[in-house]
Structures are given as C-alpha cells and as structure tokens.
Amino acid sequence: MSSDKSFDVIVVGAGTLGVAAAYYLQKNSPDKRILLIDRYLAAGQANTAMSAAAVRNMFASSTNQLLTDTSIKYFEHVQEELKCDLLFEKSGYLWLLSEEQFGNPSVKTWIERMERSGISYKVYSKQELKEMIPGLNVDFSNDEEAELMNLQEVSYGLYGADCGFLDPTRLVEYYLDEFKKISHEKPRFGVNVEELIVEADPKLDLPSEPYVWQKKKVTGVKTNKGVLTADVIVLATGAWANELLDPVGIDSQTKVKKRQLFVIHGEDKPPLVELLNTKGFSDIGCIPFTILPSAGVYFRPQLQEQGFWVGCGDKFGREYKYVQTDDDLVPESAYYENSMYPVLSKYFPAFTDTRPTNSWAGGYSYSPDRIPFVYMESGVLVINGASGSGIMKADALARIADALYRGEEEAELFGGKKIRSTALGQKGRDVEVESVII
Numbered sequence: 001m002s003s004d005k006s007f008d009v010i011v012v013g014a015g016t017l018g019v020a021a022a023y024y025l026q027k028n029s030p031d032k033r034i035l036l037i038d039r040y041l042a043a044g045q046a047n048t049a050m051s052a053a054a055v056r057n058m059f060a061s062s063t064n065q066l067l068t069d070t071s072i073k074y075f076e077h078v079q080e081e082l083k084c085d086l087l088f089e090k091s092g093y094l095w096l097l098s099e100e101q102f103g104n105p106s107v108k109t110w111i112e113r114m115e116r117s118g119i120s121y122k123v124y125s126k127q128e129l130k131e132m133i134p135g136l137n138v139d140f141s142n143d144e145e146a147e148l149m150n151l152q153e154v155s156y157g158l159y160g161a162d163c164g165f166l167d168p169t170r171l172v173e174y175y176l177d178e179f180k181k182i183s184h185e186k187p188r189f190g191v192n193v194e195e196l197i198v199e200a201d202p203k204l205d206l207p208s209e210p211y212v213w214q215k216k217k218v219t220g221v222k223t224n225k226g227v228l229t230a231d232v233i234v235l236a237t238g239a240w241a242n243e244l245l246d247p248v249g250i251d252s253q254t255k256v257k258k259r260q261l262f263v264i265h266g267e268d269k270p271p272l273v274e275l276l277n278t279k280g281f282s283d284i285g286c287i288p289f290t291i292l293p294s295a296g297v298y299f300r301p302q303l304q305e306q307g308f309w310v311g312c313g314d315k316f317g318r319e320y321k322y323v324q325t326d327d328d329l330v331p332e333s334a335y336y337e338n339s340m341y342p343v344l345s346k347y348f349p350a351f352t353d354t355r356p357t358n359s360w361a362g363g364y365s366y367s368p369d370r371i372p373f374v375y376m377e378s379g380v381l382v383i384n385g386a387s388g389s390g391i392m393k394a395d396a397l398a399r400i401a402d403a404l405y406r407g408e409e410e411a412e413l414f415g416g417k418k419i420r421s422t423a424l425g426q427k428g429r430d431v432e433v434e435s436v437i438i
Helices: 016-029 060-082 105-117 126-130 146-147 168-182 238-248 271-276 333-347 391-405
Strands: 006-012 034-036 094-097 122-125 156-160 191-199 214-221 224-237 255-265 289-291 299-301 308-313 358-366 371-378 382-384 410-411 416-422
Touching: 006 016, 006 126, 006 191, 006 214, 006 371, 016 034, 016 168, 016 224, 016 382, 034 168, 034 224, 060 105, 126 156, 126 358, 191 224, 214 416, 224 391, 238 255, 238 358, 238 382, 255 333, 271 308, 299 333, 308 333, 371 391, 382 391, 391 410
Parallel strands: 006 034, 006 224, 094 289, 224 382
Antiparallel strands: 094 156, 122 156, 191 214, 214 224, 255 308, 255 358, 289 299, 299 308, 371 382, 410 416
C-alpha cells in the first residue's frame, strides 16, 4: 500500500510553472507518484493571478525568443486545436520609441535576432502612429513639464503581431485538469512548505548528522500539514524561492522586485473608449499592449472591462526585496497618481483625470541575465527567475524541467524545436543576456 507521505516527486507551487511542470513530469513518467502542493486553497492564486497575463515573443535574446515563441504556439494549439478557450487574443505589442532609442545598437541587434528567429515585427513611423492612434502626443516641444519629467518624444513604433494576452486562470486550469487526468495523486492545497529537509546521503544514523564531510540531499519538505518526502522536490515558487533555498545554502541567484497593476475603466470616458478600440494593428481591433518611451510605463487593453491595466517596469529606485508574506506585495495607493499618471496622460491625454478602480501587486523574480533558471541541485529541481515573463515561457520551461528530471540531454519544445536541458542551469549555462525587459 502506497504512503500518503512519501512520493517520487513533490512539486511545490501550483502557479502556471508548477502545474505545467507537474503535467509534463507525470505525462512522461506515468509510473511515478507526483504530488502537487500549494499554500493557497486553489491553483494559480499567487503571482500568476497578479500578472498582466500578457504574452510576447519579442525578446532580444534568441533564448527567450525560443522559450516564448514555442510556448505561445502551444497556447494557440490548445485554444484552436484542442478547443480549450484560454481567451488568448492577439492584440499585438507596441513599443513606442524615441529617435535616440530606435537608433541604439541594441535595438538593431534586437531586430536582427528577431529576423533570424522568424519573429514577426513591423516598424511604424511617427506619422503612421499619429494617424492610427487617437490622441497620441508625439510632440513635446516647448513643453517645460515634459522636459522636467525627462519624457522622450515618440518617433517610431516597433510592433509584434503574434503577441497579446490570455486568461492565466484558464491556462492554469488547463494544465491542472490535464495533470489530474493522469496523476496517481490528488493535488493538495492549503499546504504551506515551511522548510526543505536536508539529510545525509546515505544516512549513517549518527547523532546530529549530516556533517560537513557527508554527502547531503534534500529529501522532503516540512509543511503545516506534516513532513512529506520525495526523491526530487520541484521548486516552482517564484518570489518565495529564496525563503526555502537560502536556509539550506542554495544560492538561487535571483532577486525579487514588486510590480503593480492599476485598472482604469473607460466606459464613461469617450476618449478612452476610442483609444481602446484603435483599429489597424490587429484583427481584434484594439490598441496593442503599449510600452511608452519613458519611465517604464505601459498599458494593456482589457476588452471585457472596456478599460486598461496600467503598470510600470521601474528599475533604478525600486528595491529588490526578500518577499516572505503577501503583505510585502500590497499595492501603493499613491503610485499611480504621482508616478504613472503624469507620464501616461502626457503621451495619451485620453487618460486625463482617470483614477484606478482596482489594483494589485505581485513579485517578479529576476535573474542576473533576465533568462530563467532550470537546474537540479542536491535533490531540488528549481524553476525560477522568469523575470516577469513566467506565463509566456511556462510551457517551454516545464518541458525543460521534465527533460532534466528524466536525464535527457535535450528537451523537445512544442513544434519540434530543441534546447539542451542544462542550458538554463547555473552550471554550463548557455544563454544570451536579455535587454528587452519591461
């Protein structure tokens, strides 16, 4: 009779990365007992639920292009061929760039790599953007306030047609349902992992072992529901990874930054509705996910709510923080009004006098090169450091984690493309530094 405390694999974290990893691990190792656990009472309730739920393949590194493009194509396959509606809509992504930004050699490299990888893109001129986007302000001449705010004028637009957004809850539910169909173990929710358990390998039953001269291995997790053991612990906890890895001496090489989203409704503001329904970029007839040239401010259309989600990828000045509780990720009520709104309304006057109707915050786990980590160390398989793009890389990262677990030299991604299973590891890492991070 099988034990309800001991398993072949325990996957900690039931966000997008965790449920996708659990599915592929079980699919390709059908005889293994794989347990999926999460501290929340349902899957996808932490940072997956707090994301902008946007997906793009427009990265500067060929590594991120591969991870995202294959994942996005799989999401399309799920929606179009498997008939599981993820509410995946290709609104496109639009980077508004100044003359200086567009002329930067890094943008040239970005475009060249997209061409080599077959990533669809289009460059728009200032005049084309002005004609297409209602009310877009491309001229800050004689605007002392804009000069004081260090705002750069819009000169170009770099657009990606195969980008857009989806419903993260539906994506999580898809992977979770597929996992449950083939799993031997029912997922357990409300299970909070308090620490990783390290034991001597092999155990010599000496008092207070393990000692420094012994080989050591993570053999399980201590939780609020008791101790669970496994041959391998998969850690897909995102912003909370360091809380578990630091005490056992595993350096994740990732740090967390707080990211916030603010909801702006447009039903009572005709200029916002007109902006939302911008034609000419995509078949769905709305403004793309748009990144402004200054201050890291961006917005995504929200067609169901007839409004926008507004965020900011602030870099210098925003602390890295050791996230321990949900209280560390409470949105700042004045952040939109004082930091984001002045920038947003300068470029798009349609946002004048808008105030958020809702807001939330999450934690982005950043890696030094802005490429995710997938590696095995001392019994722990870590999937981390997605740098705010975990959803759009989830399928590829889960397949890589599965290949690594099975000892395969290569992981086969959707569409038949392959990547070395250790390419995203800490040792033997084979990636390019990513420069296009929002």
